[in-house]
Each structure stands twice: as structure tokens, then as C-alpha cells.
């Protein structure tokens with residue numbers, strides 16, 4: 001049984017159907033990539049899982065419990081962390097403050113009134129900063145980071161929460177080749193202990209990390225399998241603008 | 251906090267606050283004119299209001315135009331308490347009620363017979379009401395300009411209600427308790443150094459607690475909510491609780507200000523619930539610098555001092571000038587006078603701080 005099990009998820013915006021009976025099963029300690037052309041509904045699927053949008057019908061089981069309809073912060077506290085497609089770090093806080101903010105081990109506002117200084121989050125901040133290569137940038141304002149560094153900070157923020165399931169929406173977008181390679185390493189390390197669902201258009205990146213792949217089209221599943229199987233699938237090739245090669249689609 | 255600007259250094263900030271606190275507390279040692287002392291104490295009450303607006307607007311990021319609600323309601327409760335202190339078994343009812351053809355003390359006045367009960371109601375009824383109101387707004391995820399509109403609507407409604415129930419509140423005349431506040435047998439003369447010190451200590455304690463509130467993790471989460479409330483939810487924080495709590499704390503501060511105002515003035519009227527008064531608080535805060543608790547308070551002090559110096563004859567000219575100045579501040583100086591101070595400190599003390607070229611980050615705790 002997977003850690004995340006989505007069945008028959010549908011969502012309409014007015015007359016537009018964005019998700020149409022979408023199914024997904026993510027096994028524990030694996031990395032599944034979610035592919036699909038622009039507008040396929042990948043980000044919307046993540047919106048449903050994290051409670052940002054409400055699905056019309058369907059079920060989202062996380063760790064065996066229905067989480068559909070729960071509030072965003074409750075879902076997050078169940079152990080689902082999310083990196084957004086559009087980086088949303090707090091730009092006028094430092095890297096360290098962004099990471100400390102994400103150390104949401106205590107969310108009670110009354111207790112947080114009496115918490116000063118980084119305290120017991122120190123170790124975890126240093127560990128995560130080291131992991132995403134921002135150890136020397138802790139004191140910099142997040143708004144001054146390069147694009148790749150901002151992506152890493154986003155990833156770091158998700159790691160600070162230490163969620164069971166990590167949702168990563170286009171983590172390598174805008175990264176240099178070198179940066180993307182390093183991110184591949186990080187993800188491959190993470191999947192030994194965490195479960196990941198990754199949306200990415202960069203096929204080299206997907207080949208580097210994916211244990212399994214789901215291809216979406218028009219809000220439902222078009223194909224599922226390993227990356228090798230997916231690349232041979234005619235339907236998938238056709239959907240990707242008929243280029244004949246998934247790799248060109250990005 | 252990486253900024254090389256000393257203005258953002260947390261220790262330096264506390265030092266400046268300490269100087270401000272000492273000056274506030276030392277005033278009676280220097281000034282013994284009782285009229286001036288009373289006036290300055292009233293300014294202290296206004297500074298408290300600016301402090302509360304700064305918490306909600308500057309730190310929380312939602313503009314409140316209704317801060318007069320907790321202030322005015324607390325002021326009315328306080329005036330009722332003080333009025334009842336003057337009533338005796340022979341004359342159980344405030345005189346204005348008879349003029350409004352009431353024959354016995356209305357039920358809503360009964361609890362104010364006891365000073366303790368009256369004070370508790372004055373402090374907590376407006377706070378609870380304001381917190382609930384904030385909770386309703388934040389639960390519905392109302393934000394931005396809508397909070398301003400809703401708080402304004404609430405203020406207008408309560409102002410009208412108070413005017414409307416003339417037999418209970420004496421309508422536009424307001425309530426003028428005949429005697430100074432009596433606490434445990436001591437009469438607190440509004441013109442005495444004691445009255446000043448009560449206000450000064452309250453201001454210092456509230457300002458220090460507010461500053462500490464924003465310096466900790468609560469302040470960091472508040473900063474995140476102000477910048478991107480949606481993102482903050484996905485980190486696992488219940489944004490509604492943080493917003494409501496901050497709003498309630500600001501309401502509590504405004505309630506304390508309301509009580510102290512009546513202690514000093516022995517008077518309350520619908521003017522305290524007037525829209526222009528609440529807008530005034532926003533102007534003091536904006537001109538001083540909403541992101542800085544200290545500068546918000548200084549804004550209130552400076553503007554009210556200016557208003558007193560200008561005097562009644564030129565009041566309208568002054569208000570016009572103030573309005574224009576506020577527009578200029580909003581347009582060219584969004585951080586208010588605090589922004590000027592930040593720039594000056596950065597300019598003159600630059601070489602003293604460690605040179606860091608990478609980032610000049612505004613700290614999450616304002617100045």
C-alpha cells in the first residue's frame with residue numbers, strides 16, 4: 001500500500017475540467033515523477049493534495065487516512081511538505097531565518113511568544129543548509145540569492161519540516177546543469193528515507209532520479225511505468241507535440 | 251540579521267528603547283506643572299494607541315481603521331465605573347438618566363457599581379469583542395483593504411449605537427464622572443505625578459512586551475504571514491490563530507489606553523468613537539513608521555505635541571497640513587520617519603559595522 005493514494009480526483013473551474021478522475025499511488029521511500037505538458041494539471045494535483053484547492057470528487061489517502069478537505073496547515077502537519085513552482089521564500093528574511101521559520105516543530109502561537117533565538121533548531125538548520133549547499137549563505141537575505149540558490153532554499157525549507165512526503169514542483173527549473181546534477185544527488189539521497197513526488201520538465205533530471213513515472217494529460221493519467229517504458233510509449237510521444245522524443249518536450 | 255546598518259542590530263534597538271523608556275519615566279522629575287503633566291500623560295495614551303496600530307498594521311500587515319472600537323468601549327466602561335463611584339444610595343442613578351426620563355438604574359449599569367467588576371469589564375469586554383470580530387474576519391480569510399473597510403464599518407456602527415441609546419450613554423453629551431478615579435480608597439488626581447506615572451509605566455511595559463513579542467518566533471511567523479500568508483500555512487502554521495491573537499493583543503492595548511484616557515480626562519464622548527480619531531491613530535503610526543513600534547509611538551507624540559503648539563485657532567490649517575504630509579509620507583516615505591532614521595544611522599555609522607556587501611536585509615523586527 002502506498003503512502004499516498006489518490007483515486008478518482010476531479011476538479012472543474014467553471015466549465016473547464018482541470019482534473020478528470022485522476023489516480024496516483026506513491027510507494028513509501030520511492031521517488032515518483034509526474035510528467036505532462038503545460039496545463040496538464042500537475043500543479044493542480046499538488047494543490048489538491050496540500051489543501052490549497054478543494055477537489056470536487058475523489059479521495060486522497062495519506063498514510064491510510066483521508067486528507068481531502070483538511071486545512072492546509074493540518075495537512076502540512078500530517079507530514080506533507082511542498083516546494084512551489086514559483087519560488088516563494090520570504091525575500092527580506094535571511095536564509096537562516098527562512099529555515100528557522102520552516103522549523104515548525106512548535107506551531108502553537110502562545111508558546112512561540114516565548115521562544116527567542118534559534119535554540120534546538122540549530123543542528124537541523126546546519127544539517128539542511130549543508131545538504132543544500134547554503135552553509136556559507138546563512139546570513140544572506142533570501143532576496144539576494146541566485147535563482148539556483150533560491151530553488152535550493154525552497155528545497156531546504158521543505159526539508160526543515162522533515163515531512164514524510166515531499167512534493168516538489170519543478171525543483172530544477174532555472175538551474176544550471178551543474179546545479180541540477182547536484183539536486184539529483186540530493187534527491188537520490190533523500191529517497192532512501194523519504195517519499196517524493198516530483199514534477200519536472202527536464203528529462204535528464206527525471207532520468208536521474210525517477211523510480212517510477214506517471215504521465216498526465218488533460219487532467220487524467222495517460223501512462224504509468226518506469227522511465228524506460230514511458231519513453232517507448234507511443235501515446236506519450238504523441239501528446240508531447242508529436243516530437244517523437246520525450247526528451248525534446250522540455 | 252545580517253545588515254551592516256546598526257539600525258537593525260537587535261541590541262542597539264533595545265538600547266534605544268531603553269533610553270526612550272527612561273525619558274518617559276523621568277518626565278515628572280523635570281516637569282512639575284500639573285497641566286503639562288496631564289497633557290503629556292494623554293499623549294502617552296495616544297502613543298499606546300499608535301503602538302497597537304503598529305502591531306496590527308506594521309507587523310501584522312492589515313490596516314485597522316477601527317482601533318477606536320476597543321479604545322472607545324473601554325473608555326465608556328471606565329467612565330461608567332467612575333460615574334458609579336459618585337452615586338450613593340440616596341442618588342443611585344447618574345443625573346443625566348433622570349433627564350432622559352429613566353426612573354431606575356438600567357441593568358447594563360448594574361455591574362459598574364463595583365469598581366473591580368467595572369475595571370475588569372472595561373479591560374476585557376472590548377478585548378474579547380474585538381478578538382471575536384478579528385477572528386470572524388480572519389477565519390473568512392479577509393485581508394488587505396477589506397479589513398480596513400470592515401473595522402471602519404464596525405466603528406461606525408458602534409459609534410451610532412452609543413449615540414442612539416441616549417438614556418444609557420447620554421448620547422452626544424458623553425459621560426463626565428464628577429470625581430477622580432478612586433482605587434482602594436486612593437483618589438487618583440488626573441493632574442498628579444501619580445496619574446502620569448501610571449500611564450508611563452503602562453506604556454513602557456506594553457511597549458517592551460510588544461517588542462519582545464515581535465523579537466521571538468511569534469514575530470518571525472507574523473513577518474511571514476504579512477509577506478505571504480499562504481506560504482506560511484503550508485509550513486504548518488495556523489495563520490488564523492496568529493492573526494487573531496495579534497489583533498486581540500492590539501485590542502487589549504487599546505482597551506488599556508481607553509481606561510487610562512478616562513482616568514486622565516474624566517470624560518468620554520462619542521468623539522472617542524469617531525472615525526476621524528481612529529484615522530488619526532493610523533496617521534500618527536504611518537508618519538512615525540508603522541514597521542517600528544518605537545517610531546509609531548514617537549509619531550503619536552510628535553504629531554500631538556505639534557497640534558498643541560499650533561493651538562486651536564490654527565487647528566484646521568494644521569489638520570490640512572497633516573493630511574498632505576501623510577500623503578507625502580505614504581507616497582515617498584513608506585517607512586515614515588523611521589525610514590529617515592534608518593537611512594541616517596546607515597549613512598553616519600556605516601564604517602563602524604562589519605563590512606558585508608552581500609545583503610542589507612531589513613530585520614524581521616523593525617526598529
Ligand SMILES: Nc1ncnc2c1ncn2[C@@H]1O[C@H](COP(=O)(O)OP(=O)(O)OP(=O)(O)O)[C@@H](O)[C@H]1O
Pocket residue numbers: 013016018036037038039040041042043044045085
Ligand atoms: N484557479 C484556477 N482557475 C481556473 N483555471 C485554473 C486555475 N488553476 C489552474 N487552472 C487551469 O488548470 C489547468 C492546469 O493547470 P496546472 O497549473 O495544474 O498545470 P501544470 O500541469 O502544472 O502546467 P505547467 O507545466 O505549465 O506548470 C490549466 O489549464 C490552468 O489554466
Ligand SMILES: [Mg+2]
Pocket residue numbers: 042043044085169
Ligand atoms: Mg505547474
